[in-house]
Amino acid sequence: MKTHLWIYTSESLTWIAASLKAASTHQRSTHTAQKIREWNRSFLADHGKMPLNLYGAWSASMLDKGDLAQEIHAHLQSIGKWVSATDIVRFLDTDEIKSRYGLKRTISLATAQRWMHTMDYRWTKELSGQYVDGHEREDIVTYRQSVFLPTMAELQWNVRVWKDGIEEICEDAPRPQPRWTVIWYHDESTFYANDRRKVRWVRSDETAVPRPKGEGASLMVADFISADYGWLRFGDESARVLFKAGRSREGYFTNEDILSQVSNAMDILDRHRPDEDHVFIFDNATTHLKRPDDALSARKMSKAPTREGFPLWGVETNVIGDDGKLLYGPNGKLLKQKVWMGDAQFADGRPQSLYFPDGHPRAGIFKGMAIILQERGFADAGTIRAECPKFKCEKGATQCCCRRILFNQPDFVNVPSTLETACQTRGYRVFFLLKFHCELNFIEQCWGDAKRKYRLNPPSSSEDDLEHNVVAALDSVSIVKMRRFATRALRFMDAYRRGLNGRQASWAAKKYRGHRTLPNSILDELAAQESSR
Ligand SMILES: [Zn+2]
Structure with a gap:
């Protein structure tokens, strides 16, 4: 639009000729030139009016048109496990779809790829560039x-x-x-x-x-x-x-x-x-x-108890002021504090603290995975390694390392989310x-x-x-x-x-x-x- 007005005022061309030149500068057709003239007439008549986001809106609203997205899903699903963006291009090229959605022609492959991305919640892209139906994962x-x-x-x-x-x-x-x-x-x-x-x-x-x-x-x-x-x-x-x-x-x-x-x-x-x-x-x-900040997790636990002179092992949480709001430090960042990780649970339901109890010579110190496991009956946990290299344990292995054993303990597996806890405590499933x-x-x-x-x-x-x-x-x-x-x-x-x-x-x-x-x-x-x- 700006190019059109610029050419019209500076090059003494006619209104139409200027619009054609403006369109061709942007490699656009005569149809676009006609649109530009329309928009500019409207713009001149009312200086406040500008067309908004033309190109973005076209493709975005197409996908939202009626049940188009759903139809594409259904079509892709009927093809089978592997589909590609070209399948959408071909699908939109059928007479039935074109007439139903008033399309003159199908979309470009690039647009189809963008759509696949938008519909990502259903189709996951694989390394091969193909998409696999999440239903089969x-x-x-x-x-x-x-x-x-x-x-x-x-x-x-x-x-x-x-x-x-x-x-x-x-x-x-x-x-x-x-x-x-x-x-x-x-x-x-x-x-x-x-x-x-x-x-x-x-x-x-x-x-x-x-x-x-x-x-x-x-x-x-x-x-x-x-x-x-x-x-x-x-x-x-x-x-x-x-x-x-x-x-x-x-x-x-x-x-x-x-x-x-x-x-x-x-x-x-x-x-x-x-x-x-x-x-x-x-x-x-x-x-x-989302789980509570202090939820059980074996991810960062050491095998041995925290050594003397080392900082408290625990989890970082935000500091909350008396008014219930988050507190910020002088540098504008959220204030954090280290707190104990919540209790674990023995098989019979009794709580198991991850820290040495009061009266213990090392009261309040993190026990480490070996002791936590020994208390659960894994007598030789001290002789098992902390974790397999990069925690990539052999497939199916359950007793290969301390971290893997803890990972598979029921209380570590079934940590409820804050949402579940909030509902269950009030009797809602x-x-x-x-x-x-x-x-x-x-x-x-x-x-x-x-x-x-x-x-x-x-x-x-x-x-x-x-x-x-x-x-x-x-x-x-x-x-x-x-x-x-x-x-x-x-x-x-x-x-x-x-x-x-x-x-x-x-x-x-x-x-x-x-x-x-x-x-x-x-x-x-x-x-x-x-x-x-
Ligand atoms: Zn392992």
């Missing part, structure tokens, strides 16, 4: 089959069952407990002010600062949802948190934020639904898994979702549904509108719809329970739309379907 499959699904199956005994959004009462269903269990899924999602159209005009005096990704101002929503009640809200009490995410705004959603949100949620449930058992399911973001398996958290689809409604709003740049529109969009998701989404998630769980992999599960979930479980013949059907390909 060994550690994830193990957690899915041996922890997540059995826990969900156990909970299903006492949850209400829905068919097509209406409660289905099964008289003959076994109900070992007289109380209902309500499962609350937690998640966070961000709504963008510009998530509507490719180009938006803003006045330059607006505070909406152009952001590098082109999404404009944004609002993050963190909430809980259940198939029983919808959003966690009773009367005028709600567990929802609206949050302006991003630097120089209100910061990010931290471990403290999630703790205060869940504590509010428990207060509300205590008041309004005390006769039911509540379970919270969180995704396994690091902010959710907590567990964590699988990485890469967003199809198991039906709140994802509720966000998607709310965003479709949100995009119908007229464009606006004021933050009040943003908040108002987001809340209205969230409230527009009906309970019947939520329950259908929940049923779909159950269908996926059933598929994984029957041993289907990610690709097979999405095929089966689609085929048996509306069902909570899959028929027993599903494996035969799969075999027939796959041999016919």
Whole structure:
């Protein structure tokens, strides 16, 4: 735009000729020249108007268009374990997709690669440059089959069952407990002010600062949802948190934020639904898994007790003032202090201090791994080496070195996160979702549904509108719809329970739309379907 005006005023060319020259300077087409003329006319008519983040917004909003991202996921998953960015390029080149999303042509390979990166939560890039479906990762499959699904199956005994959004009462269903269990899924999602159209005009005096990704101002929503009640809200009490995410705004959603949100949620449930058992399911973001500062960890322990004259062995924590706020030193850095690591636990549940007790000649000194192990019955721990070179123990080895033995002790393995502790002490169960398996958290689809409604709003740049529109969009998701989404998630769980992999599960979930479980013949059907390909 600037080039155009410069050429027009300095080179005595016509308005159109100047725009063509400006476009070609930037290796752009005549179409761009036409756009430049349009923008500049508008700019001259109202000096405050500038187009915002043209190119960033194009590609970012494309991916957010309708269910495009989800369709790409489904397509990539149907290809198999290994996919590449070219597969997206080809997929978008099909007539069906082009007409549905109003695309004139497919995207470039570079854009496809960027999209793969954006969708990284599901596809992990391997050294080969190919992407592997997170559904097939060994550690994830193990957690899915041996922890997540059995826990969900156990909970299903006492949850209400829905068919097509209406409660289905099964008289003959076994109900070992007289109380209902309500499962609350937690998640966070961000709504963008510009998530509507490719180009938006803003006045330059607006505070909406152009952001590098082109999404404009944004609002993050963190909430809980259940198939029983919808959003966690009773009367005028709600567990929802609206949050302006991003630097120089209100910061990010931290471990403290999630703790205060869940504590509010428990207060509300205590008041309004005390006769039911509540379970919270969180995704396994690091902010959710954070352990207390003084949590047990064998990582930095020495084998022998701390030698005389050496500083206290322990963990560093922030210093907190009388007002409950963090204290800073004169250099502006957070003040730190060394404190004892918390107690370990013997197999029978008694606490085991990691430090010599009062009355001991070396009271308060760290015992070292050898003594800690001896107290647990590993009599010859003193003769075992501290750790294998670089702690790369042989595969399957459990007794090779002191650090490995401690690592595998149940109390060292099962250190609860601060989030788990906060909920469990109040009688609420907590567990964590699988990485890469967003199809198991039906709140994802509720966000998607709310965003479709949100995009119908007229464009606006004021933050009040943003908040108002987001809340209205969230409230527009009906309970019947939520329950259908929940049923779909159950269908996926059933598929994984029957041993289907990610690709097979999405095929089966689609085929048996509306069902909570899959028929027993599903494996035969799969075999027939796959041999016919
Ligand atoms: Zn070892």
